[in-house]
Amino acid sequence: MSEQLKFSVAMSVYINDKGSYFNQAITSIIEQTVSPSEIVVVLDGPVNEDIIYILESKKKEVKGRIEIKIIELKKNVGLGKALNIAILNCSYEYIARMDSDDISVKDRFEKQLLCFEKMKGISLVGGYIYEFLDVPKQIVGIRTVPEKDEQIKEYSRKRAPVNHVTVMFKKADVIAAGNYRDWYCNEDYFLWLRMIEKEQKFYNIPENLVYVRVGKDMYNRRGGKRYFISEIKLQRYMLNKKMITRTRYIKNIFLRLVLQILLPSNIRGIVFQKFARRKLV
Secondary structure (H helix, E strand, O other): OOOOOOEEEEEEEOOOOOHHHHHHHHHHHHOOOOOOOEEEEEEOOOOOHHHHHHHHHHHHHOOOOOEEEEEEOOOOOOHHHHHHHHHHOOOOOEEEEOOOOOEEOOOHHHHHHHHHHHOOOEEEEEEEEEEEOOOOOOEEEEEOOOOOHHHHHHHOOOOOOOOHHHOEEEHHHHHHOOOOOOOOOOHHHHHHHHHHHOOOEEEEEEEEEEEEEOOHHHHHHOOOHHHHHHHHHHHHHHHHOOOOOHHHHHHHHHHHHHHHHHOOHHHHHHHHHHHHOEOOO
């Protein structure tokens, strides 16, 4: 790689985040083979004291090497609005997303920066995720995504074509598409669709970039009336923008009705693992 590109990492933390998980997440950022110049952490309302302690400890640990910028919000505004604020406060052209309870592969950022360097004109680089239970060695599934731009855009008509926790993107392009917006459990998918509307190019590295913590709560969040309504609104947006046909719209709604409303969460989890995830060989 030529002279290192400077980049930021954008994170959001809220009251239900565990200190031990957050410590693993931010440590995996700091210990990358290519370190960020800046980590922007939005505290989305009050957070646990151990989160504050970890942030202050890490600031001392990386002083002079990585700037940790903390933005405190008085009340919880939700992930979409919190990330909107994070993006606006990032200082560099390239921004990587990181969740508060996942673990990045050690050379994740190095691989993504190489893609930006070699593939001129791309706006976003993502990759695969490995899902685990208690420790990263306990892999229960892999979420793969299409690699090339044309495949990604075709896939976007059915499902989110990018693993949110893995992305690195250009700040200017995200801003041009309207930045993150409040959209219940779909703030990422909504952003990808608007970037696609702007004809921005995507690329997914066909390798694992992040270990993602999963459990029963994940499948509970991916069901229920509120989640289903959010999905219907997003599908309607795609239909109105002529991103999908009416036939595809009906298929997408039917599939989501079955998965999110008709199936109980324990069965939903089994279906996701069997059909929407790949097993580790």
